[in-house]
Amino acid sequence: MIKLHHLGYSRSSRIIWLCEEGGIEYEMISYQRDPKTRRSPPELADAHRLAKAPTVEVDGHVMVESGAIIEYLVEKHSDGALGVAPDHPERAKYLEWLHFAEGTMGMSFIITGIAPMLGGLPDVMNGFLNAEVEKLMDHLEAELEGKDFIVADKFTGADINLHYMLEGRSALGQLESRPNCKRYFDALVARPGYQKTVELGGPVLMTRPS
Ligand SMILES: N[C@@H](CCC(=O)N[C@@H](CS)C(=O)NCC(=O)O)C(=O)O
Structure with missing residues (x-):
């Protein structure tokens, strides 16, 4: 165990x-x-x-x-x-999204998520990081078009890893302008497992x- x-x-x-x-x-x-x-x-x-x-x-x-x-x-x-099996056509996409959450999203999402609680960021950092968050959220929004899950038409570990990053965005009200992200997040948190x-x-x- x-x-x-x-x-x-x-x-x-x-x-x-x-x-x-x-x-x-x-x-x-x-x-x-x-x-x-x-x-x-x-x-x-x-x-x-x-x-x-x-x-x-x-x-x-x-x-x-x-x-x-x-x-x-x-x-x-x-x-x-x-998971998504090694021979599945979306295996590469699964690994990409599983690791994208911490790898590419992590830094800008976490810093802008905690900044309001720590007194805010200097303007230059704010501008840089918010632009990065916007770009990554737009990418996710496009990727989720017509989909319930990020890959392979099923709930996977990639959805679990992504969800944590969206908790902060939801708390900041940043899902409201992105219907696919909002629908995806709402469905994830409605799962009995969550x-x-x-x-x-x-x-x-x-x-x-x-
Ligand atoms: N990239 C790591 C990040 C781990 C991480 O920073 N975890 C936070 C909790 S969300 C933590 O342990 N913070 C407490 C601390 O560093 O003192 C992962 O995804 O596991």
Whole structure:
């Protein structure tokens, strides 16, 4: 059985969701953020020196990085239903979107997401990062045209990884002008697997920026 180190209000909700919908057995150890700094507590560093969430103990390895964890758990610890098989025509697209969430979206989405809570960004950074977010959201909006899921006509780990990035955009009201993103996000959070994730691990975001 895998051991999931879950931090409240964090990306490790992704792994709860994956395990719940993917039929992966897991044990969960929960941590709370420091109320002042909002960083993880020192106890999480006992599991892995980065003290990041998600951290997963699996097959003798202490693993970090959501996309890699999702890929590994789907392939080695589930029936593969939440992945896209290597010979599937959309396999390349699946890997691209699974890793796009953290790889390309992560930096601009996270910084602009937390900036309002930290007093805002200097104008030059604001302009640069907001333009990047707009471009990436437009890309997602185009990609979701006529689709319920990002790849392969089914719910996959790529949707789970993308969802976290959209939580912040939803909280900032940035899905309203993008109907495909809004429809996609609303359908994801209506899934019983997501509801169960929130029930077990708490809300995904700490505060909704005003
Ligand atoms: N790219 C990593 C990011 C991991 C990450 O930064 N997690 C945040 C939670 S959302 C964290 O652990 N923050 C607490 C801290 O760094 O102290 C992943 O997707 O797993």
